[in-house]
Amino acid sequence: MSKIDWSKLTFSYTKTNTILKTTFRDGAWTPVESLTDDYLSISSFSGALHYAIECFEGLKAFRGKDGRIRLFRPEENALRLRRSAEYLGIEAPSVEMFVDLCKRAVMENIEFVPPFEEAGASLYIRPTLIGTNPQLGVQSSKESTFLILCSPVGAYVGGALDAVDVVIARNYDRAAPNGSGSYKVGGNYACSLRSLNIAHELGYKAVLYLDPATKTHIDEFNSSNFFAIKGNSYITPKSESILPSITNKSLEQVAAHLGMQVERRPVPVEELSTFDEVGECGTAVVITPVHKLVDKPFLESDQETVYTFGDGQCGPKSLKLYNYIKAIQRGEIEDIFNWNVFVD
């Protein structure tokens, strides 16, 4: 293996030693295989390829100050994958099997876990579940294939905690009312690509979607949750079409622990002008501060309302929350919530 320059890693794919694969067929999971080739052999008639029968997870392994490797809240990812799979009507691994296989994937790729000193880097784990039996009719797949993929990653976009500009595109939605918005399925991402591509061309890093039924309240970004700080309050939207982010849930717990008020409630768009700090949150970077938030009735037109937060740096309250979560993940402070699961 060539030496990795940890400091140059971005959120992109670097091939590792193995991927894990097991298939649920005829009522049981096949023995787990460690494949050195990352190209899969599956039926070209797999439901995943035609009807988006696919769901996935994302979590990270960190090397702590004590040299040991930790997974951050993997049972939560396992439960969420099971919820997504149930929505798609396909078989999913148990929580125990999910966590055990994440540990095994890390052990088989241990030289790709960055050293403690590389604070921005980690081993990203991507558990993926796809419907794989040959089918033409529209129905949930009887056979599902579970994969654990991993790749060493650095900061998601630019550096961690670099503030970004984002856009509300009122003429697009990522989810439907009563649709799949709260499930981690690939189809939601396909639905967000058109608006995201246009937003990228216009220089925005992400799209912030409003609630699809009334377009009056804030939902979430294309791949991360929304939070705001107002005075001593941590505010995050409550909506049926939001993906339940484990990072957001953790930030709420930390905020409460640090004496902040936590409000999970509908957030009207008009409230944006009253916020001190706004950010995206998710596994990839924990927190990405938002500098400018531009509300456009039509993404393709010039009409817009601009909200600005802070001076382009991460705000003080967001930074405090970020530092607390990172310190737990890196084993620098006591894990009072019992979030870390040791791999070795």
Ligand SMILES: *Cc1c(COP(=O)(O)O)cnc(C)c1O
């Ligand atoms: C995965 C995801 C998130 C972030 O969830 P975490 O558990 O914090 O990584 C937020 N929004 C969407 C749409 C997602 O798919």
